[in-house]
Amino acid sequence: MASPGNPRPVRLADIAKAAGVSHGTASNVFSRPEIVREEVRERVKAAAEAMGYGGPDPKGRLLRAGKVNAIGVATAEPLSYFFDDPFARVMMAGISQACDATGAGISLVSAANNEQLAWNIQSALVDGFIVFCIEGGSRLVQLARERKLPFVALDLASEDGSVATIGIDNVAGAAMAARHLTDLGHRRFAVLALEFVDGRTGLVSPDQAQNAVYAGTRDRLTGYFQELSRVGVDTTRVPIYATANDVASTKSALETIFGTAEPPTAILAMSDRMALVALEWLSARKLNVPNDVSIVGFDGVPEAAVSEPPLTTVAQPIAEMGRLAVKAILDNDGTTNRRQLPVELIVRASSAPPRG
Amino acid sequence: MASPGNPRPVRLADIAKAAGVSHGTASNVFSRPEIVREEVRERVKAAAEAMGYGGPDPKGRLLRAGKVNAIGVATAEPLSYFFDDPFARVMMAGISQACDATGAGISLVSAANNEQLAWNIQSALVDGFIVFCIEGGSRLVQLARERKLPFVALDLASEDGSVATIGIDNVAGAAMAARHLTDLGHRRFAVLALEFVDGRTGLVSPDQAQNAVYAGTRDRLTGYFQELSRVGVDTTRVPIYATANDVASTKSALETIFGTAEPPTAILAMSDRMALVALEWLSARKLNVPNDVSIVGFDGVPEAAVSEPPLTTVAQPIAEMGRLAVKAILDNDGTTNRRQLPVELIVRASSAPPRG
DNA sequence: AGCAATATTTGAATCGATCCAACGAAAGTG
DNA sequence: CACTTTCGTTGGATCGATTCAAATATTGCT
Incomplete structure (x- = not known):
């Protein structure tokens, strides 16, 4: 139909000429119609209609106005x-x-x-x-x-x-998660980690972890180990497996972690996403959560509240962070540097004392 | 720090002047660096760096280039x-x-x-x-x-x-849903409808439905009733409740529908979202799906596959529609008018023959 | 009718870039 | 050495609008 597929070179100036007014007036017809005499306004609008003008092009306006909104x-x-x-x-x-x-x-x-x-x-x-x-x-x-x-x-x-x-305070949040599990009596752990370095998944040694590119990942690990050390766990023997936070690599991680002679009784997951995959994987393996294995996630996504069993996790104020970010940008007063929001441990049914 | 909160009036022309070249050359430094002599290129880049120039402003480029991408x-x-x-x-x-x-x-x-x-x-x-x-x-x-x-x-x-x-072909899709239920033996129905007219929720009479603003809603109803009529159901007595496709109004709908002396044995829902709310609501009321009530949804969203019980629904090729839409826009050849994609009835566990 | 006050309209300047025809300088050729 | 190429650079035109001071038209008032 009407759409010819190619050029539409009808500009404000064109309809101004067609209507016999200056482009200044033509512009006013669209942006401040009230200051233009009715008769002229109608004439311009008619011309616009006739020539198939789609209103002032934002591309043009933008340059002058500055704000994209x-x-x-x-x-x-x-x-x-x-x-x-x-x-x-x-x-x-x-x-x-x-x-x-x-x-x-x-x-x-x-x-x-x-x-x-x-x-x-x-x-x-x-x-x-x-x-x-x-x-x-x-x-x-x-x-x-x-x-x-x-x-x-x-x-x-x-x-x-x-x-x-x-x-958020990653160290503190991770420490809360670990503390919760040590308080329950767990002493054998494994960590489902996010990437420490771009694109590198698999088992990670503690020193590699210390040289992480991603400070957030490193900080969470620090928080975990801080608490584990307090109760005498030998953290050098805790497997740390970095995943891409997707289903496939998380499953590989679990295969590895549970493929050992002495599997953990508790898993510290750096994201709820991984924790939820673990929940499913364990259930498929007939391992009961929380009785055989406890899991604590990280993030506090809505899915964690309705999983089977519901996931114990460290909740971030995610939506609030989004809101604050927008605010920081819109009233760019340069003051909003480095804001840290509180996290909260939400205890649900995926964590319990270890068997026996 | 560096961000003063207000004007940043450093333009390409400014650095051109600072570097002692024309704006044309300055532009080339950024858009086609290979055609400008190395010495000059470095000089311009240095000037840019020194003056805190963030690269050519897309606002300006846009006007000339035309495409926003x-x-x-x-x-x-x-x-x-x-x-x-x-x-x-x-x-x-x-x-x-x-x-x-x-x-x-x-x-x-x-x-x-x-x-x-x-x-x-x-x-x-x-x-x-x-x-x-x-x-x-x-x-x-x-x-x-x-x-x-x-x-x-x-x-x-x-x-x-x-x-x-x-x-999609709404009439055909809806007919498939209804046919499935009549084949199972159902004769008492209720319809959870989308809005027929902007913002109007509540019970809707068949004539009101015929005057729908939203053709999609109307067509689905037509499809439903077409099949119901075939097996002799008096469609004028089938309650049609329009919701805003949210939790609250769907619950009101269910209250109304199941508040009658002869509640339906089957629900035709025009969206999976409503159907899923119904699943929950019925379960809370100790009504078993599918034994007490069968439900067929519409859309085929992923959630419908993992609900309790999994939802029988009319699946649209949703993602494919999105892909095609983009394609239609990008190669705007004007040919893509009115494309209709096939729907598919996916039978899961939310539908069964009525009791007795 | 004459003059001030008010209402409209005009057209040049501007927003920030890209494009391109023309041009000067350096390099290559006979 | 004069003459063509090639390379890099220049500066004006352009993209499509908005803005605003100045010019002009209308209206009101006596």
């Missing part, structure tokens, strides 16, 4: 991450809420492969960035910073004090 | 709809996939309140729109069309042949 959310994962991952979804819900309240839009920017990455960030039309640093964060942060736009990194315990961050 | 997804719901609603999420996953493949970004545009709505659509920086027409679609479609950008309406069985649409 949208905030960018960037991640190194594929775009579908925003809709699949439970953590991301709760976070996005918080971000959405804050954006709705202020009328801002959301631009999703992905950078799954490295070349696109740079370009996508560099050319994103946004007033600021929220960077998801769950994985592969460092490069993203650098690119975002180069845009010299307001930006906030989420969930990144970066060394770099110059990066505005909204996060 | 992002597609807009618009809905009349709040932005969080994209992350909360199961149907929307699967659809967005399909859209994400197609966008990732082509390197395009996604702009989420919401229009929860009417004034913002118009403006948000009119000022969205996108190359085309995908309009979610689940609810409140008509106005959205009109606004999107006025932008004269490529656009596709999803899930809208519009009368208007000039609107490009990707959808």
